[in-house]
Amino acid sequence: MSETSLAGQVPAAATHGAETGAMAPHDLPLFELLDVEKRFTITRPTGFLKREKRSLAALDGVRLTVRRGASIALVGESGSGKSTLLRVLLGLAEPSDGKALYCGQPVNEMRARDRDFARSVAMIYQDARASLDPRMTVKALIAEPLMHFGLCGRDEVDDRVRALLARVGLPGDIAARYPAALSGGQVRRVAIARALASEPTVLIADEAVSGLDVSTQAQLLNLLRRLKREMGLTLLFITHDLGVASYLCEEIAIMYLGRIVETGPTGAVLSAPAHPYSLALRRAAPEFFAPITDPLEGEIPSPLDLPKGCRFATRCAFVEEDCRADEPVLAPIARGRSVACRHPLHEAERSAFSSGVPSPAPPDRPATGGAELSA
Amino acid sequence: MTGVSSDVVRVDAAPLLAIDGLTLERGQSRILDGVSLTLGRGETLALVGESGAGKSTIAFALMGLIGRTEARIAGKMRFDEVDDLASLNERGWSRLRGRRIAMVFQDAGAALDPCYTVGGQLVSVLRRQLGLGKREARERALALLEGVGINDPEARLSAYPHELSGGMQQRIMVAIALACNPELLLADEPTSALDVTIQAQIIRLILTEIRARGASCVFVLHDLALASQSCDRIVVLYAGQVMEAGPSRGILENPRHPYTRLLKSCVLEIGTTTLDPPEGGVPSYDDMPAGCRFATRCPNALQRCVAERPPLAPEGERLIACFNPEPRS
Ligand SMILES: Nc1ncnc2c1ncn2[C@@H]1O[C@H](COP(=O)(O)OP(=O)(O)OP(=O)(O)O)[C@@H](O)[C@H]1O
Ligand SMILES: Nc1ncnc2c1ncn2[C@@H]1O[C@H](COP(=O)(O)OP(=O)(O)OP(=O)(O)O)[C@@H](O)[C@H]1O
Ligand code: SF4
Ligand SMILES: [Mg+2]
Ligand SMILES: [Mg+2]
Secondary structure (H helix, E strand, O other), X not given: OOOOOOOOXXXXXXXXXXXXXXXXXXXXXXXXXXXXXXXXXXXXXXXXXXXXXXXXXXXXXXXXXEOOOOEEEEEEOOOOOHHHHHHHHOOOOOOOXXXXXXXXXXXXXXXXXXXXXXXXXXXXXXXXXXXXXXXXXXXXXXXXXXXXXXXXXXXXXXXXXXXHHHHOOOOHHHHHOOHHHOOHHHHHHHHHHXXXXXXXXXXXXXXXXXXXXXXXXXXXXXXXXXXXXXXXXXXXEEOOOHHHHHHHOOEEEXXXXXXXXXXXXXXXXXXXXXXXXXXXXXXXXXXXXXXXXXXXXXXXXXXXXXXXXXXXXXXXXXXXXXXXXXXXXXXXXXXXEEEOOOOOOOHHHHHHHHOOOOOOOOOOOOOOOXXXXXX | OOOOOOOOOOOOOOOOEEEEEEEEEEOOEEEEEXXXXXXXXXXXEEXXXXXXXXXXXXXXXXXXXOOOOOOEEEEEEXXXXXXXXXXXXXXXXXXXXXXXXXXXXXXXXXXXXXXXXXXXXXXXXXXXXXXXXXXXXXHHHHHHHXXXXXXXXXXXXXXXXXXXXXXXXXXHHHHHHHOOOXXXXXXXXXXXXXXXXXXXXXXXXXXXXXXXXXXXEEEEOOOHHHXXXXXXXXXXXXXXXXXXXXXHHHHHHOOOOHHHHHHHHOOOOXXXXXXXXXXXXXXXXXXXXXXXXXXXXXXXXXXXXXXXXXXOEEEOOEEEOOOOOOOOO
16 A cells, blocks of 8 residues: 555555455544545436436546545646535535545444544535524634533633634634624634634645635644644645645645546645646646736536546647547556556656747746647 | 727726725724725726725725615715716616626625526526527527536536536626626636636636726735736735735835735745744724724834824825835835
8 A cells, every 4th residue: 555645546445445454443544535426417408498317427436545644735627526525525425436434434424423523523615604604603603613512611712712713813803793794704714713613633624715815824824734733633625726735735636527637745746747737737827927828728528528538638738549548547657646647747748848938937837828839 | 988909908097997085984893994096997906905904895885785874985986977986876876787887706606696597697687787688698698608618508507506616606707797798897806716727717708808898807816926917006905994006016026015015925836835924913993003004013113103094105106005115126
């Protein structure tokens, strides 16, 4: 078994069998997704008053291992299944196929059985405003987990709430307000304070710091770094900001259309992406005063009509004939790194792709656009 | 509307929008404290600043979405021939809102009605605002969804908001706002839920659309690099006050106001290993300093900063509200 916490190489049956049989529980990964598939049924009109039911695979063959103390950034295209992945991982949604395990046991069972689960695993939802009860004051929202888990006496609640608000950079007078009287970023910070209230050991966050100004964001990232270092907090962090991913998370998993296409140490993956989609992401990150270029050509394929073979083939700048034959699976390419691509990028290709136009940027950070280059 | 070619930004003598001393109070809290800014025709402006600084509040005020009973508004908002937006009645607003001034809301999930399909909502906006027939509106809706990069628009039109990912909801909001060809687009974090490739597409789309029509846009953004790429000018807000305003390049390359400087120092790039923001946050409205609201956290603060409000004074091309700004470099 590889040492990284993101393994994509061992067949499902083997991993599962070996671990539940032989390993002591503390060696078990905290969370494990084994070939998870999640399908939604959607209806689509096919003519006047005619509809057909179609199945949409939001997740398709996803494997992910989260070890205790790991910090993993999950990035990827909008609609690629990141939020769905978290819901399955937490047992909030049943996988249509495959398994979601928590300490080796099905997560939905653990969730129902293990009183500790709710306390030690905290979640911050993408839609922070919708996740907070609008009829509760900020104080009541944050006090709820404190009281529910018996973390402090009634007389201490005020102080604890005040301290948690201060940790997320909010003044104490916010406590008396309702979510409707807060700005977007303030709501987000209340959601973070509420998640931290139960003193979790695992924090699962969906876009927790997006929509915050950079100085508030920096304070929160430093807080999470400290919790990680001092209390061994395990982090699974969905973010669109590659800077955030590289600052906070040791590992990264990149998703495209329901699949994980690349995993590995964050620094290595971002400085030398192996999957062409990862490269496109890397190049699309905003850069001071550079013109905004269209980093990816073509339409995003519909998850209802996936292209044959590699699902990135329709937009890939490196596509070859065999890419369209069958779908590449996540396979190891280097220490701790895996990629689902028939032709993983090498240094030469990455820079060849970005050369042509002289650019002051370092070679791994081309300032030119794909659309311009491939024209 | 003036015809402006896509690469020339013409700024008329009379700006499209001029906000002068906008002050807004909710109960005892002064949420906006004398905000002034102007926006030329064809110009793009980024509102950046501290969370809770009042960026969305400014946008709401420009959309006429803040009721008279809800807050007290003073100061003036001139838009084109309308002398003061704050004095418009509901009838006046119905001619502007969604037609000449449109907005992409920050909380896309909350702005879409969960009880109706996305298509239903889009079609009803198009029918109401543009007076299109049912069939036309539906075709227009499909084209708009395609325009914002939504695959399978047919199927997505009959989806309910919860069946779409956060980013798709955000793109639908952009489609709705662009539908009526507004002269002024207010885009409140239009891409904060989008991955960087789709973000680039959407910002390009918004810029192309508004440039093609000589329209203007106020973006609320947190990503300063993105602001530098998409906006001609930047206005930096802190706790309801304008701290610094001017051309993007100047402000971002050489921030003069201590708060702008703080923001700049917190920019994360790939590979950043340390960030060192000062502790603390915005003071509560109960004990806001009478003078510069940033004084409680400012490394440059002087005695007079707490008591006396620094005026927003011109310095070359920009405006700075500070008694002790960073030196010009
Ligand atoms: N309840 C549902 N019913 C039908 N389809 C759904 C449902 N929930 C999600 N989907 C679909 O599953 C796909 C993945 O959605 P998901 O929300 O996981 O994406 P995401 O990666 O989190 O995107 P974003 O970054 O935009 O939030 C999308 O195509 C979405 O429309
Ligand atoms: N109904 C209300 N009652 C009292 N205060 C309110 C109300 N609505 C908003 N506020 C306060 O007004 C201030 C400005 O809010 P606004 O939403 O404009 O901030 P923002 O700059 O958009 O912040 P963000 O970047 O977090 O979205 C905030 O401090 C907020 O708490
Ligand atoms: S006016 Fe004073 S307190 Fe305010 S930013 Fe300038 S130096 Fe700092
Ligand atoms: Mg999501
Ligand atoms: Mg806001």
